[in-house]
Amino acid sequence: MSDAHGGNIYAVARELDCRPDAIVDFSASINPLGPSPMVWKAIAAARQFVTHYPDTSCWELRQALGHRWGIDPEQIVVGNGSMELIDAIPRALKLRRLLIVHPTFSEYERAMARAGGSVVTVYAQREQDYAIPIDHLVQLLDSSKGRARSFEGLVLCNPNSPTGRACSVEAISHLAKLAARRKLWLVLDEAFADYCPERSVLPQAASWPRVIVLRSMTKFYALPGLRVGYAVASRSVVRRLRAQLPPWSVNAIGQVAALAALGDKAHAEKSLRFMGRARARFVSLLSTLPDCRVIEPSANYVFVELPQGWQAETMAARLKRQGLLIRDCSSVPGVSARAIRVAVRRPSENNRLIKALSTLLDDRNG
Ligand SMILES: Cc1ncc(COP(=O)(O)O)c(C=O)c1O
Known part of the structure; x- marks a missing residue:
C-alpha cells in the first residue's frame, strides 16, 4: 500500500516495536464504535x-x-x-x-x-x-x-x-x-x-x-x-x-x-448519534488549539491546518512516537505542508490527541 494512505498500523508497530493494536489510529477514519x-x-x-x-x-x-x-x-x-x-x-x-x-x-x-x-x-x-x-x-x-x-x-x-x-x-x-x-x-x-x-x-x-x-x-x-x-x-x-x-x-x-x-439498524443509528456528539466536541476542542485552522466536517474526520512554522510531517512523526497516528496531508495536491487529517474517535482517545497536540504546539520551536 502506498504511504499516501492512513491506517498502516502494521508498519508503525514494527517501527515502534509494539503490537498493532497498541497504536491509536487517527489516520484511517473508521467508526469508533466498531462493527455491529x-x-x-x-x-x-x-x-x-x-x-x-x-x-x-x-x-x-x-x-x-x-x-x-x-x-x-x-x-x-x-x-x-x-x-x-x-x-x-x-x-x-x-x-x-x-x-x-x-x-x-x-x-x-x-x-x-x-x-x-x-x-x-x-x-x-x-x-x-x-x-x-x-x-x-x-x-x-x-x-x-x-x-x-x-x-x-x-x-x-x-x-x-x-x-x-x-x-x-x-x-x-x-x-x-x-x-x-x-x-x-x-x-x-x-x-x-x-x-x-x-x-x-x-x-x-x-x-x-x-x-x-x-x-x-x-x-x-x-x-x-x-x-x-x-x-x-x-x-x-x-x-x-x-x-x-x-x-x-x-x-x-x-x-x-x-x-x-x-x-443491524440499531447499531447504525447509535453510530450516527455517537458521531454527531463526538465530532462536535472534538471540533470544538481542536478549535481551541492556538492558531490552528479547522474545517467544519461532514464526515467522521477533521481537516486541520497547523500554525505557521509547523510541518505536518514533523507533527505526525512526533505524535507517532507517542503511539498516535495521524494523516499527514502534505503530499495531497492543493493543500499546504501544514495540513493534517484526524479521525474522530472515542472521547477519551480524542482527549489524548488534543493533549498531545496542545503540548507539542506549545513548543515554540515547531
Ligand atoms: C474517499 C475514499 N474512497 C474510497 C476508499 C476505499 O475504501 P474501501 O476500498 O475500503 O472501500 C477510501 C479509503 O480510504 C477513501 O478514503
Whole structure:
C-alpha cells in the first residue's frame, strides 16, 4: 500500500516495536464504535464457509443492498472494497481523461494511470475552506467545446477526503443532468456518506444514466480488514464493471459480515448519534488549539491546518512516537505542508490527541 494512505498500523508497530493494536489510529477514519455485535456472531457462524469458494456474484448481499436502497440488485456490483471498483472504472468505461477536484483521494488518479489514462485537475480553494467549486464544474461540463471535450468523466468525492467538505444533493443532481446531456460520466465516491445521509444521492441516482455511485462497508460499518464495497449504476454499467473484476474477489466472510452489518439498524443509528456528539466536541476542542485552522466536517474526520512554522510531517512523526497516528496531508495536491487529517474517535482517545497536540504546539520551536 502506498504511504499516501492512513491506517498502516502494521508498519508503525514494527517501527515502534509494539503490537498493532497498541497504536491509536487517527489516520484511517473508521467508526469508533466498531462493527455491529451481529457481525462477530455472523463471522463465528460462517466459519465453515472458509472451505468453499465465495459466491462470486455476491447474490445475497446484493439482495440486501437492493432492499436497503429500494433498487434493483442487478444495478449493484460488489467489489473487494470500493477500491477495487475505483480501479475497474477507467477500464470498464474506457476512460482516457478524467476530471478530478483536488485536494481529494489520490486513488482516482492512480487508477487512471494504471489504465493508461490521465487526469484533468481543478482545485478547490483554501480561501473558500475547500468548498467543492460547483459553479466552476458546471461551467466545465456545460461548455460544448474546449475543456469539456478533453475529458470523458468527472469524479467527485462526497463528502470529500481529506477536507470533509460535502456538496448538496441539488448541486450533484444538476451536475448529473449536465453529464447526461454532454454524454460524460459522473462518478460519485460516497465512501463516507453514511455520516451525512442528507448529502447522498442514493437511491435516486440509480435512475441517472451516466452516474456511478460508490459506497464502502469500510468506514461506517467498520470492516476495513474484510474489504467490501459496492457500486450502484445502470444495469449495463454494472455488467461492464463486473467484466473487469476477477472471480471471487469478495471473500465469503466479508460477504457474511457485510450482510450482518446492514441488518443491524440499531447499531447504525447509535453510530450516527455517537458521531454527531463526538465530532462536535472534538471540533470544538481542536478549535481551541492556538492558531490552528479547522474545517467544519461532514464526515467522521477533521481537516486541520497547523500554525505557521509547523510541518505536518514533523507533527505526525512526533505524535507517532507517542503511539498516535495521524494523516499527514502534505503530499495531497492543493493543500499546504501544514495540513493534517484526524479521525474522530472515542472521547477519551480524542482527549489524548488534543493533549498531545496542545503540548507539542506549545513548543515554540515547531
Ligand atoms: C474517499 C475514499 N474512497 C474510497 C476508499 C476505499 O475504501 P474501501 O476500498 O475500503 O472501500 C477510501 C479509503 O480510504 C477513501 O478514503
